[in-house]
Amino acid sequence: MRQMATYDLMETMRNTNEWLGATARAMASYPVFGLTSNPMFDMVEAWGRVTERSFARMVTKPAWGIRTxxxxxxxxxxxxxxxxxxxxxxxxxxxxxxxxxxxxxxxxxxxxxxxxxxxxxxxxxxxxxxxxxxxxxxxxxxxxxxxxxxxxxxxxxxxxxxxxxxxxxxxxxxxxxxxxxxxxxxxxxxxxxxxxxxxxxxxxxxxxxxxxxxxxxxxxxxxRRVTMGQLEHLAIQRVGFKHAGVGRQVYPGLLQLAGFISMNLDRHAQAFSDKIAAEARGEGSERDQHNRFYDEYLAVMDxxxxxxxxxxxxxxxxxxxxxxxxxxxxxxxxxxxxxxxxxxxxxxxxxxxxxxxxxxxxxxxxxxxxxxxxxxxxxxxxxxxxxxxxxxxxxxxxxxxxxxxxxxxxxxxxxxxxxxxxxxxxxx
Structure with a gap:
């Protein structure tokens, strides 16, 4: 049960961050804030848009998108x-x-x-x-x-x-x-x-x-550094109640993603900072280089x-x-x-x-x-x-x-x- 609770806790954290992003995007985009010249609202809306999309992608299998x-x-x-x-x-x-x-x-x-x-x-x-x-x-x-x-x-x-x-x-x-x-x-x-x-x-x-x-x-x-016992203790969890594989022991995709990002943390942090700034300036687009890369990179599987x-x-x-x-x-x-x-x-x-x-x-x-x-x-x-x-x-x-x-x-x-x-x- 401990492994299942940890698995569901990670999903809860992902879900919460997606909700926070959606909330920030919706709140900061109210038309009434257009009466002010404070750029804070543009930044909050941009942060919310990027955050919502990023955390939503983590549980979405990408489409191939090869039509012709x-x-x-x-x-x-x-x-x-x-x-x-x-x-x-x-x-x-x-x-x-x-x-x-x-x-x-x-x-x-x-x-x-x-x-x-x-x-x-x-x-x-x-x-x-x-x-x-x-x-x-x-x-x-x-x-x-x-x-x-x-x-x-x-x-x-x-x-x-x-x-x-x-x-x-x-x-x-x-x-x-x-x-x-x-x-x-x-x-x-x-x-x-x-x-x-x-x-x-x-x-x-x-x-x-x-x-x-x-x-x-x-x-x-x-x-070489870790023993198999350490690896099993730290990396393996049981799928929570939300999925068809409930109870199956897995190496969770969200845990893998954390490892991927930590290997190049500075580069990823800069990429998201630049993306939020671009969105706030109105220069973002649905299929720009950032979204094309991270829509795939953030989509992980167990x-x-x-x-x-x-x-x-x-x-x-x-x-x-x-x-x-x-x-x-x-x-x-x-x-x-x-x-x-x-x-x-x-x-x-x-x-x-x-x-x-x-x-x-x-x-x-x-x-x-x-x-x-x-x-x-x-x-x-x-x-x-x-x-x-x-x-x-x-x-x-x-x-x-x-x-x-x-x-x-x-x-x-x-x-x-x-x-x-x-x-x-x-x-x-």
Whole structure:
């Protein structure tokens, strides 16, 4: 009950701040205050508007907002979201572009389960969609999943990826961004041993903690400083009575958000101060840069306690992926079994979450993969988000990833096709 009370207390605080913002906005915007020239009322109204919106976003799942894609014919084609595999903890969702000839590139984008929704990859999706058929892993908020659905840890996450890859088939390219990178690598290794015909064409790992000890960051240092007992005591709570997942143990999104903000508190405080001042001057807008960023950044989701704790213990503390000692459902996963899935590593030179070297460690684990099937790219000046969003991704990384996909798709196509002369000889 203590854990549930703490969870509900956080929600009460969020709800109260949203109400205070709404009240301040409404009170300070009364027309009668227009009779005075005191700028205080403009500042109070601006503070209320920004505060109400910010705290409301924390419990709102963002929309994808990708309505159309321009086709080769120069026309806008409508985009529809279709759930092709529905699971309790996450779905496989397709972005179907209506009226467009199907693209040869088929991409599965593995979104991170690290506190934000899959919509964090909105700009990545928007950049891939014009040139590919695209699917994404859409993870659910743990607070909305009944306890009766059971547990969900990193082994379950890996099995979900295996199932999604099997469903899409062997002509698929997989891109894993950040947190799912080590588990996507493990899922590919599982397929190499259990269902070789279902392996993807290529695997691209972007800024993921394959070997967290390869380069220390504040994230890895935190994982080393705290014990699992301390982490469970401080971070894990039970979902309160308001949600369908009542009683489920989770790492709450609001607690995660507090941690995110504390890492760059000065920058966030300045951003909100500037936004309030802009609103008071009448220079704010609904879709300005501040709102576009924070509408997504503040929208957080709960993770199941077992997923969060197993990630910290098995990926960061024990380094099971880095040591090639990962086990799923009692069976060892040997990354060296991957022999035919071309793998590309993308890192950012200024990544302070998954520093250069952490993701690159995957290539050393792929002992059965020929060097010709391995590629790596270090993007100069790019931070963590810059390697999958923004100009560095659009102008430099995305073309390299597409070129890598096309090269190895063509290689595999040639390897599986027989020359016509051979077929003729066999018929004689």
């Amino acid at each position: 894609v321009v086709g080769e014919d120069g026309k806008d084609h409508l985009v529809e979201l279709e759930t092709e595999m529905k699971r309790p903890f996450g779905d496989l969702v397709r972005f179907r572009v209506n009226g467009r000839r199907e693209k040869s590139r088929r991409i599965l984008l593995c979104a991170p389960m690290s506190g934000h929704y899959a919509t964090l990859l909105r700009s990545t999706v928007a950049s891939l969609l014009p040139d590919a058929e695209l699917w994404i892993t859409d993870w659910h908020n743990a607070r909305d999943i009944p306890v009766s659905e059971g547990k969900f840890d990193i082994e379950d996450y890996t099995q979900y990826l295996v199932d999604f890859m099997k469903f899409l088939g062997p002509d698929t390219h997989v891109i894993a961004v950040c947190q799912p990178a080590p588990l996507a690598l493990a899922a590919t290794a599982m397929l190499a041993e259990e269902a070789p015909d279902a392996q993807p064409l290529t695997l691209t790992l972007i800024g993921g903690p394959i070997d967290p000890d390869a380069a220390a960051t504040e994230v890895t240092d935190f994982g 993770m199941t306690a077992e997923f969060y704790l197993s990630t910290v213990e098995r990926i960061f503390k024990n380094g099971e992926i880095a040591k090639n000692e990962f086990v799923v459902n009692g069976k060892s996963v040997d990354i060296g079994k991957v022999t035919d899935v071309a793998t590309m590593i993308v890192e950012g030179a200024k990544d302070d979450i998954s520093a250069p070297g952490q993701c690159l460690a995957a290539l050393d684990l792929l002992t059965g993969l020929p060097d010709a099937y391995k590629a790596q790219h270090l993007e100069p000046g790019a931070g963590h988000y810059g390697i999958f969003a923004g100009s560095s991704w659009r102008n430099n990384i995305r073309p390299l990833v597409f070129s890598f996909m096309d090269t190895h798709a063509e290689r595999k196509s040639k390897a599986t096709s027989k020359p016509a002369v051979t077929l003729a000889a066999s018929n004689d």
